[in-house]
Each structure stands twice: as structure tokens, then as C-alpha cells.
Amino acid sequence: MSEMKKIKNLKEFSTSADRFEGANLLCPGCAHSIIVREILNATNDDLVLSASTGCLEVCTAVYPYTSWDASWIHIGFENSSTAVAGAEAMYNALKTKGRLKQPDRNPKFVAFGGDGASYDIGFQWISGCMERNHNMMYVVLDNEVYANTGGQRSSSTPIGSSATTSPAGSISYGEKMNKKDMMGIMAAHHIPYAAQVAPNKWKDMVKKIQKGFATEGAVFINAVSPCTTEWKFDPKDTMMLTDLATDSLVFPLYEVIDGKEFNITYRPKNVVPVEEYLAAQGRFKHLFKDEYKYLIKEWQERVDANWAYLQRREEAKV
Amino acid sequence: MAKKGWDEFEIGAMLRTFDGSIDDIAGTRQEDRSYSENSSYMASVADWRLIKPVFNKDYCIDCQFCWIYCPDVSIISRDKKLIGVDMDHCKGCGICVEVCPTNPKSLLMFPEQADEETEIAQWPKKDEEEA
Ligand SMILES: Cc1ncc(C[n+]2csc(CCOP(=O)(O)OP(=O)(O)O)c2C)c(N)n1
Ligand code: SF4
Ligand SMILES: [Mg+2]
Numbered sequence: 207m208s209e210m211k212k213i214k215n216l217k218e219f220s221t222s223a224d225r226f227e228g229a230n231l232l233c234p235g236c237a238h239s240i241i242v243r244e245i246l247n248a249t250n251d252d253l254v255l256s257a258s259t260g261c262l263e264v265c266t267a268v269y270p271y272t273s274w275d276a277s278w279i280h281i282g283f284e285n286s287s288t289a290v291a292g293a294e295a296m297y298n299a300l301k302t303k304g305r306l307k308q309p310d311r312n313p314k315f316v317a318f319g320g321d322g323a324s325y326d327i328g329f330q331w332i333s334g335c336m337e338r339n340h341n342m343m344y345v346v347l348d349n350e351v352y353a354n355t356g357g358q359r360s361s362s363t364p365i366g367s368s369a370t371t372s373p374a375g376s377i378s379y380g381e382k383m384n385k386k387d388m389m390g391i392m393a394a395h396h397i398p399y400a401a402q403v404a405p406n407k408w409k410d411m412v413k414k415i416q417k418g419f420a421t422e423g424a425v426f427i428n429a430v431s432p433c434t435t436e437w438k439f440d441p442k443d444t445m446m447l448t449d450l451a452t453d454s455l456v457f458p459l460y461e462v463i464d465g466k467e468f469n470i471t472y473r474p475k476n477v478v479p480v481e482e483y484l485a486a487q488g489r490f491k492h493l494f495k496d497e498y499k500y501l502i503k504e505w506q507e508r509v510d511a512n513w514a515y516l517q518r519r520e521e522a523k524v
Numbered sequence: 525m526a527k528k529g530w531d532e533f534e535i536g537a538m539l540r541t542f543d544g545s546i547d548d549i550a551g552t553r554q555e556d557r558s559y560s561e562n563s564s565y566m567a568s569v570a571d572w573r574l575i576k577p578v579f580n581k582d583y584c585i586d587c588q589f590c591w592i593y594c595p596d597v598s599i600i601s602r603d604k605k606l607i608g609v610d611m612d613h614c615k616g617c618g619i620c621v622e623v624c625p626t627n628p629k630s631l632l633m634f635p636e637q638a639d640e641e642t643e644i645a646q647w648p649k650k651d652e653e654e655a
Contacts, residue, residue, distance in 0.1 A: 220604055442618030
């Protein structure tokens with residue numbers, strides 16, 4: 207095991223030499239790359255990466271350019287997970303046979319996918335990787351929509367959000383299904399480590415990523431990734447939106463060890479009403495019409511219930 | 525490098541980020557890397573910008589919030605100090621200005637054609653900022 211990179215504070219972290227490059231074609235203010243930078247910079251070890259089709263893949267590999275300074279596999283919508291699992295399996299085989307050219311290096315295997323690629327299309331492949339407990343990390347860039355193809359709903363899209371396939375209008379308030387509990391499903395594979403992260407809480411995120419890298423076996427990370435284009439907010443406000451997401455507890459930050467030990471890693475000092483989070487985004491604008499205001503109340507009740515549930519799980523340790 | 529047409533590109537081909545080899549990428553700063561023409565580092569998105577950030581080092585406390593939250597690796601920090609903005613890769617999103625905690629801010633957005641020295645000379649004062 208190589209030594210963990212020391213990151214005591216932000217000044218120290220800022221001495222990192224990025225392995226992700228600008229002049230990619232992600233929208234100005236896109237959170238995907240903020241998340242990727244925090245993850246890649248959490249280690250100095252070699253990286254074997256992949257991305258499922260989605261904004262991150264499409265915008266960082268526009269021929270003849272690549273924005274990646276590490277081994278990076280461009281693959282289909284559904285299988286960034288299995289691509290990296292395959293590379294990891296081969297690495298292990300070569301290691302066992304003593305055929306690694308540089309056996310002292312300790313590469314990290316990380317697959318990225320959007321919520322569409324993860325909650326829907328690549329779901330069974332990820333489940334397989336987690337079940338086989340590959341020594342890899344799977345990261346969801348969760349913007350709650352199929353952003354790259356113009357904003358269709360996914361099973362991560364929350365109730366009341368207006369998406370192109372579940373538009374709000376005179377007869378509908380938008381998405382009707384509740385967001386899939388992907389963290390719960392992944393934890394139920396009894397993998398050694400699963401965590402929800404947010405880029406605004408960089409320290410919490412880096413700590414979890416480093417914990418994930420130090421883990422032998424499969425790691426699942428769900429990262430909230432505010433999308434300026436589909437959530438409809440000004441690009442400059444990406445971090446403000448992320449603050450609202452974590453501080454309203456719409457995206458609680460926690461980790462699950464071995465599928466049973468829950469730890470809440472961030473307790474906001476001042477919990478923000480969910481209404482403020484919704485009001486900051488165009489995709490929920492219609493909820494503020496009189497006929498739909500009851501949905502805001504229901505939103506708050508769902509978030510409160512989930513927070514209470516997480517606290518009970520944390521206390522019970524089962 | 526003469527760019528290949530779409531039908532001349534080999535299936536399953538590799539794009540190499542660097543010319544030659546780098547043994548320790550994570551330990552090599554951008555200015556010391558030999559990027560190949562296939563790295564987007566060699567490209568520019570400067571023409572995306574309508575507004576641009578201007579950095580005034582007089583007020584900067586080197587907190588590095590702008591460094592960590594920049595989506596485009598465009599805040600240049602060396603030895604724990606912010607030394608400038610990479611104007612080839614900045615898309616003008618304005619996140620750096622929003623997360624800057626100083627008063628007045630050490631980064632502000634101006635129209636793309638604004639003159640940096642002029643703007644720094646008439647930088648808002650603390651009280652104006654609060655008003
Ligand atoms: C098998 C397959 N179906 C559909 C597509 C078209 N497609 C490309 S990107 C994309 C949306 C990706 O959404 P998500 O995974 O949430 O990533 P995001 O763009 O939101 O980051 C779709 C549907 C595809 N590339 N492959
Ligand atoms: S559409 Fe959203 S996720 Fe895609 S590049 Fe733009 S901001 Fe990022
Ligand atoms: Mg998505």
C-alpha cells in the first residue's frame with residue numbers, strides 16, 4: 207500500500223498538480239469537473255479511469271483532444287464500471303503471475319458515470335462489480351437528469367422536477383416518481399464502503415475518497431453535481447446551489463461501512479428550509495404556483511423523514 | 525500535426541496526452557510537462573467568455589477557495605499562493621468571484637474587453653462593497 211497523500215488544509219491541497227485539463231467542453235460552471243478534480247487530486251498514485259457516456263465523457267474527449275492526463279477508457283453508456291473492473295482483474299492476474307513491469311506502483315481504479323448511466327442504464331453492471339467486490343471505486347456524478355441528451359428524466363430525478371420527458375405544465379407538476387435510493391441499494395451489496403459526497407464540502411469529500419482508496423474491495427460514491435443548464439441557475443452559483451443541497455439535507459452527507467454501519471459526516475449548524483433549495487432552481491419554478499405549493503410541504507416532510515431515518519440507522523449500527 | 529479526418533482515425537486508437545514519457549505526472553507541474561497536441565491543455569476556450577475574472581492580489585489571502593472550486597483548472601496556484609488566472613482555459617463562469625471571501629473581493633468579473641490595469645486602479649473599496 208502506498209502512502210496516503212497528506213492534505214491537512216486547502217493551502218496544502220492547492221500544491222496538487224492536476225491530472226485533468228481545461229478547454230474541455232463542459233458548460234461554464236459545471237460541477238462534474240469540480241468533483242473530478244477533487245477526486246483525482248486526492249491521490250498521487252497512478253490512475254486507471256473510465257467514464258460512461260454522458261456530459262463528462264463526451265466533453266472531455268472531443269477528437270482530437272483528451273482532457274485526461276492518466277489512463278482513461280472511453281466506453282459505452284452502460285459499462286464504465288465493467289471496463290475498469292476488467293482492467294483491475296487483468297492487473298491482479300499480471301501481479302499474481304509476477305509480470306507487472308513496475309510492481310511497486312499502486313494504481314487506483316476509478317469509474318465515473320452520470321445518474322442516467324448509473325441509476326438506470328448501467329445499473330446491473332455496477333451491481334455486478336459491487337457483488338464481485340472488485341478493488342475499484344465507482345463514482346456517480348448525480349445531476350438528477352440525462353443532461354447530455356437534453357434533460358430527460360432518470361430514476362434519480364426527484365418529484366416535482368420539470369424534465370423534458372416529464373414536463374411541468376397545466377396538467378402536470380413534472381416528475382411523479384421519487385428519487386431511487388441508490389446509496390441504500392449499493393450498501394445492500396454489503397460492499398466495504400459507500401459514501402455520499404458534495405464538492406462544496408471538499409474536506410469531507412477528500413477524506414471519503416482517501417478512505418475509499420485505502421479500502422480493499424468495491425467502493426461506491428454518490429456525488430451531487432448541480433447542473434447549471436438543466437437545474438436552471440446562473441453558472442456562477444454552482445457552489446451556492448451545492449451549499450443549499452447539503453444544508454437543506456436534500457443531499458445529506460454520510461457513509462455506510464460494510465452495508466450496516468452508518469456515519470453521518472456533516473451536520474449543518476443552520477438547516478436551510480428545503481423551499482430555499484427549490485426556489486433557487488428553474489426546474490422547480492412551477493411548484494411555487496398556488497396549486498402546487500402543497501408539494502413543497504411534502505418535499506420538506508420527505509427530507510425530514512429521510513434525515514430521521516439516517517440518524518436512526520447511525521445510532522442502531524445495523 | 526495534420527489533423528486526421530473522421531474516417532482516417534483508427535478504431536480503438538489511443539490518444540497520448542504527452543510527447544515522450546512522464547514518470548510522475550502527479551509530481552510534475554503543468555509548465556514542466558510536454559503536452560502533446562492531443563491534450564486539451566493545448567486548446568483554448570477563451571472565446572467562450574463574455575465576462576472575465578480580474579485578479580487583484582492586494583486583497584488576496586491565498587485561502588485557495590477559488591483554486592478548489594474552479595471547474596476549469598484555471599486558477600494558477602504555486603507554492604500555496606494564487607498567482608493568476610489561466611485565460612486560455614477560463615470560461616468566465618464566475619464561481620471564483622462568488623467563493624472569494626475577502627472584502628473587497630480579490631477577484632471580480634468585468635466585460636471581456638475591459639482593461640485589467642484600469643479596473644485594478646479603480647477597484648471597489650471595502651465600504652462600497654458592503655453598501
Ligand atoms: C446505450 C445508449 N443509449 C443512449 C445513449 C445516448 N446518451 C448519451 S449521453 C446520455 C445521457 C447521459 O445522462 P447521465 O448518465 O445522467 O449523464 P449526464 O450527461 O447527466 O452527466 C444518453 C441518453 C447512448 N450513448 N448509449
Ligand atoms: S449540461 Fe449540465 S452536466 Fe452537462 S456539461 Fe452542462 S452543466 Fe455540466
Ligand atoms: Mg445526469
